[in-house]
Amino acid sequence: xxxxxxxxxxxxxxxxxxxxxxxxxxxxxxxxxxxxxxxxxxxxxxxxxxxxxxxxxxxxxxxxxx
Numbered sequence: 452x453x454x455x456x457x458x459x460x461x462x463x464x465x466x467x468x469x470x471x472x473x474x475x476x477x478x479x480x481x482x483x484x485x486x487x488x489x490x491x492x493x494x495x496x497x498x499x500x501x502x503x504x505x506x507x508x509x510x511x512x513x514x515x516x517x
Contacts, residue, residue, distance in 0.1 A: 467498040 474480065474489040490496065 463499050463502065466502075470495075470498055 471486055471489075474486070474493060474495075475482070475484075478484075478489055478492060480489055487497075495501070
């Protein structure tokens with residue numbers, strides 16, 4: 452994900468939809484359960500936070516030269 456993420460809103464929405472679908476399948480949840488509750492149950496954060504974290508780590512590795 453690090454190579455293509457530069458804050459595109461449309462890509463974030465698509466990724467969040469797929470993550471939500473996966474969470475519902477894994478947890479056996481229905482559509483009425485809030486996404487934040489499912490994310491908390493799995494120990495995950497919203498997709499924009501995860502992507503920003505990856506970009507920061509990628510930038511850190513880039514500046515270190517490794």
